[in-house]
Amino acid sequence: MDDKRQKAGQFMAVTADSIERRSGVSLWRQIADKILHAIASGDFAENEALPPEVALAERYGVNRHTVRSAISALVQEGILRAEQGRGTFVLSRKRLSYPIGARTRFSTGLQGQASERHIVLLASSVEQASQRVAKGLGLAKGAEVIRLETRGEADGRPVSRAAAWFDASRFTGIDAAMAETGSITASLARFGIDDYLMQSTVLSARHADAADLADLELQPGAIVLVTVAVNITPDGQPIQFSESRFPAERIELKLSAL
Amino acid sequence: MDDKRQKAGQFMAVTADSIERRSGVSLWRQIADKILHAIASGDFAENEALPPEVALAERYGVNRHTVRSAISALVQEGILRAEQGRGTFVLSRKRLSYPIGARTRFSTGLQGQASERHIVLLASSVEQASQRVAKGLGLAKGAEVIRLETRGEADGRPVSRAAAWFDASRFTGIDAAMAETGSITASLARFGIDDYLMQSTVLSARHADAADLADLELQPGAIVLVTVAVNITPDGQPIQFSESRFPAERIELKLSAL
DNA sequence: CAGATTTGTCTATTGATATAGACGACTATA
DNA sequence: TATAGTCGTCTATATCAATAGACAAATCTG
Numbered sequence: 001m002d003d004k005r006q007k008a009g010q011f012m013a014v015t016a017d018s019i020e021r022r023s024g025v026s027l028w029r030q031i032a033d034k035i036l037h038a039i040a041s042g043d044f045a046e047n048e049a050l051p052p053e054v055a056l057a058e059r060y061g062v063n064r065h066t067v068r069s070a071i072s073a074l075v076q077e078g079i080l081r082a083e084q085g086r087g088t089f090v091l092s093r094k095r096l097s098y099p100i101g102a103r104t105r106f107s108t109g110l111q112g113q114a115s116e117r118h119i120v121l122l123a124s125s126v127e128q129a130s131q132r133v134a135k136g137l138g139l140a141k142g143a144e145v146i147r148l149e150t151r152g153e154a155d156g157r158p159v160s161r162a163a164a165w166f167d168a169s170r171f172t173g174i175d176a177a178m179a180e181t182g183s184i185t186a187s188l189a190r191f192g193i194d195d196y197l198m199q200s201t202v203l204s205a206r207h208a209d210a211a212d213l214a215d216l217e218l219q220p221g222a223i224v225l226v227t228v229a230v231n232i233t234p235d236g237q238p239i240q241f242s243e244s245r246f247p248a249e250r251i252e253l254k255l256s257a258l
Numbered sequence: 259m260d261d262k263r264q265k266a267g268q269f270m271a272v273t274a275d276s277i278e279r280r281s282g283v284s285l286w287r288q289i290a291d292k293i294l295h296a297i298a299s300g301d302f303a304e305n306e307a308l309p310p311e312v313a314l315a316e317r318y319g320v321n322r323h324t325v326r327s328a329i330s331a332l333v334q335e336g337i338l339r340a341e342q343g344r345g346t347f348v349l350s351r352k353r354l355s356y357p358i359g360a361r362t363r364f365s366t367g368l369q370g371q372a373s374e375r376h377i378v379l380l381a382s383s384v385e386q387a388s389q390r391v392a393k394g395l396g397l398a399k400g401a402e403v404i405r406l407e408t409r410g411e412a413d414g415r416p417v418s419r420a421a422a423w424f425d426a427s428r429f430t431g432i433d434a435a436m437a438e439t440g441s442i443t444a445s446l447a448r449f450g451i452d453d454y455l456m457q458s459t460v461l462s463a464r465h466a467d468a469a470d471l472a473d474l475e476l477q478p479g480a481i482v483l484v485t486v487a488v489n490i491t492p493d494g495q496p497i498q499f500s501e502s503r504f505p506a507e508r509i510e511l512k513l514s515a516l
Numbered sequence: 517c518a519g520a521t522t523t524g525t526c527t528a529t530t531g532a533t534a535t536a537g538a539c540g541a542c543t544a545t546a
Numbered sequence: 547t548a549t550a551g552t553c554g555t556c557t558a559t560a561t562c563a564a565t566a567g568a569c570a571a572a573t574c575t576g
Contacts, residue, residue, distance in 0.1 A: 020468055023478025024290075024331070024533095026563060029282030033465050052522055063565045068523085073282070084523045085572030097460065100513065201513040202355065205463035205481050205506040207291050210278055220281025223463050223481055248463040255358065255459040255513060282563095284533060310552055321535045326553085342553045343542030 019060055028069035029221040031060050035074060036249045040095040049087035050080070073219050078157075096154060097254045098246065100227070102197045105185055106152055106160075114154035119182050122215075123149040124175035126168055133165045136230045136241035144168035148178055151215060159251050161215040162244040171239075188239070196239060201229040205248065216247045223248040277318055286327035287479040289318050293332060294507045298353040307345035308338070331477050336415075354412060356504065358485070359514040360455045363443055364410055364418070372412035377440050380473075381407040382433035384426055391423045394488045394499035402426035406436055409473060417509055419473040420502040429497075446497070454497060459487040463506065474505045481506040 019030055035056075038044050050056065053071070057064040071088055074080045079092040099109045110117050125147050134141040145165045152160035164184065166174055170191070177187035188196065208222045216224070224245045231240040246253065277288055293314075296302050308314065311329070315322040329346055332338045337350040357367045368375050383405050392399040403423045410418035422442065424432055428449070435445035446454065466480045474482070482503045489498040504511065 020466075020471065020478040021532095021564095024284040024287030025465060025479040026282040026284075028563080030465060032282075037464060049522095054522085065566085066564060069563085071523095082523065083573085085521080085574075087522065087573095095462070100461075198513075203358075203461065203483070203511040203513060204353070205483050206295060207283060207288060207481065208278075213278065220278040221283040223465070225461070225463050253461040255456075255461060279534095284562095286533080307552095312552085323536085324534060327533085329553095340553065341543085343544080343551080345543095345552065 019062065025221065026069075027062055027066050028073065031056075031062065031067060031070035032073050032219075033249075034060065035070060036079065039079070039090055039092065040249075040252075042094065044090050046090050046092075046094070049089055052087065077217075077219050092250075095250060095252050096159060098159070098251050099254045100198070100201060101255065103195075104198060106183075110154050110159075116156070117152070117154040119184070120151045120153065121148060121175075121179050121182070122151055124178070129165070133241050136228075136238065137165065137167055138238050139167060146171060146175055148175060148184075150178075150184075157250065158216045158247070160244055160246050161212065162242055164240055164242040166240055184240075193233060193239060195234055196231045197234060199230045199232040199238065201227050203227050203253070208247075212245055212247075216245065218247055218249075225251065225253060227253075277320065283479065285318075285320055285324050286331065289314075289320065289325060289328035290331050290477075291507075292318065293328060294337065297337070297348055297350065298507075298510075300352065302348050304348050304350075304352075307347055310345065335475075335477055353508060353510050354417060355512045356417070356509050357512045357514050358456070358459060361453075362456060364441075368412050368417075374414070375410070375412040377442070378409045378411065379406060379433075379437050379440070380409055382436070387423070391499050394486075394496065395423065395425055396496050397425060404429060404433055406433060406442075408436075408442075415508065416474045416505070418502055418504050419470065420500055422498055422500040424498055442498075451491060451497060453492055454489045455492060457488045457490040457496065459485050461485050461511070466503075466505075470503055470505075474503070476505055476507075483509065483511060485511075 019027060021027070023030075035044070035050070039046075044050055050071075051059070053064050053067050056067045060067065071080060071082060075082055079090070080088050081091050082088045096110060096113050106117070106119055126144055127147055128142045129137065129139050129145045131141055133139075133145060134143060137145065139145070146168045148164045148166075150162050150164065151158055152162070174187050174191065177190050178184065181187055204226050205223055206226065208216070208218050208220070208224045212218060212224050213220060213222070218224075225248050227244045227246070229242050229244070230238050231242070232238050277285060279285070281288075293302070293308070297304075302308055308329075309317070311322050311325050314325045318325065329338060329340060333340055337348070338346050339349050340346045354368060354371050364375070364377055384402060385405055386400045387395065387397050387403045389399055391403060392401060395403065397403070404426045406422045406424075408420050408422065409416055410420070432445050432449065435448050436442065439445055462484050463481055464484060466474070466476050466478070466482045470476060470482050471478060471480070474480075476482075483506050485502045485504075487500050487502070488496050489500070490496050
């Protein structure tokens with residue numbers, strides 16, 4: 001059984017991670033990804049020095065300057081700190097594990113992983129439901145809905161960016177409640193909803209666009225995980241339609257027993 | 259509230275999707291992503307012509323040649339077909355929706371979305387459990403495990419690439435069973451396992467590496483969704499540890515009520 | 517202190533990426 | 547059969563990405 005990866009004549013060092021050339025994704029971006037992944041999976045311990053630049057260059061089969069480009073992107077992002085003469089150190093903790101399940105709640109989900117976490121209400125508006133929002137909420141297209149734009153932060157770093165839609169006729173004032181409480185769960189409680197479930201979630205991934213970069217403080221070329229979900233009451237009434245974006249380099253999604 | 263996205267002096271057409279320059283991801287790759295996304299979400303209908311190159315160039319704020327680079331990548335990938343004098347046409351269907359749930363089975367999951375689907379056993383081997391595999395299966399590190407490398411295909415296109423590990427002492431010969439039946443479920447049935455559940459799944463996303471590109475027939479720069487899962491018997495015994503990769507441009511994951 | 521190690525900066529060169537403009541080839545339609 | 551619309555190809559130029567080599571600056575160790 002031939003292995004396609006064993007390309008003709010190409011030497012493949014045992015330690016060499018694979019890098020794609022002329023790919024549309026620059027080498028420094030690919031290497032930055034790999035370093036992030038290595039940190040997230042514990043290969044490079046927190047507060048420890050990375051291997052020196054020359055070693056990384058050899059490991060990935062690129063020039064030292066290319067490694068430096070990758071490192072400087074991660075330094076700018078607050079993941080690494082480089083110190084002349086000493087080395088380059090891992091600042092950032094491992095990837096946070098965001099639970100997804102029938103009763104996912106932001107506030108409790110990251111407990112134990114981040115000492116501080118909260119949701120910021122960025123904006124709210126009343127608008128007419130688009131096709132997909134209307135369908136998700138079981139409303140007619142064009143019905144009035146309230147949209148809440150929020151950002152989740154953990155230890156001062158953005159970990160999610162979400163838009164949530166609610167039936168405007170039923171949840172009048174939920175924007176004010178959200179601004180006051182900083183919690184979707186608490187806001188819904190004011191409308192007599194003390195429990196709700198995730199009905200369905202669809203998950204995809206794409207490159208971050210300009211809005212994602214600004215909202216999530218990412219570097220260009222980063223990847224975002226996108227979830228589109230409908231929350232329902234225990235008796236099956238849809239109450240919330242939402243689209244969330246997570247920076248793939250900082251968050252992994254843990255699908256818990258649902 | 260200032261909007262960072264409104265860059266100084268730069269004109270931003272109302273229809274212009276956001277594109278990041280000097281990002282480490284080339285413009286043609288970003289535009290290819292956007293076109294794929296537009297197809298997946300139904301903006302460009304199947305068998306219909308895309309807007310002409312000049313229109314796309316204006317829409318994304320780039321040169322026509324840059325759009326052509328994006329299109330030619332998608333043509334190579336079999337997503338589009340360009341016809342001189344006529345236009346550029348969408349060949350490929352929408353993104354498939356792969357269900358993830360407690361009882362996810364490849365064979366049934368894509369029913370109705372693809373007329374033909376099957377799993378190919380690419381390779382199998384016996385090896386010593388790594389730290390994470392051992393932990394997932396509840397074995398001692400270094401215990402003998404059987405690894406199955408598989409690829410899932412739907413309508414002739416690769417949609418998943420997975421490695422699955424089983425306790426070698428309990429599932430001796432599962433590789434042969436898999437080769438014969440082409441189904442994990444059927445193979446496990448031979449060992450008296452007629453039901454199993456997903457215990458936990460961790461989900462992340464990253465750029466495809468060289469192996470992914472070859473296995474999934476992707477173009478460089480593509481994104482893969484990665485799931486790491488443990489399957490257990492109804493009474494809680496771990497039987498399978500697996501890592502799967504899905505091409506984000508062809509697959510979305512639907513987390514069903516579990 | 518001397519030497520080794522490691523990050524920081526500089527110059528130079530090559531190839532890929534992106535823009536710009538012009539024109540040819542093919543198709544559809546009035 | 548004109549003409550307009552669209553994709554295909556070519557040339558030229560500017561910028562970014564990547565390689566290469568050299569040396570400076572800071573830190574650590576013996």
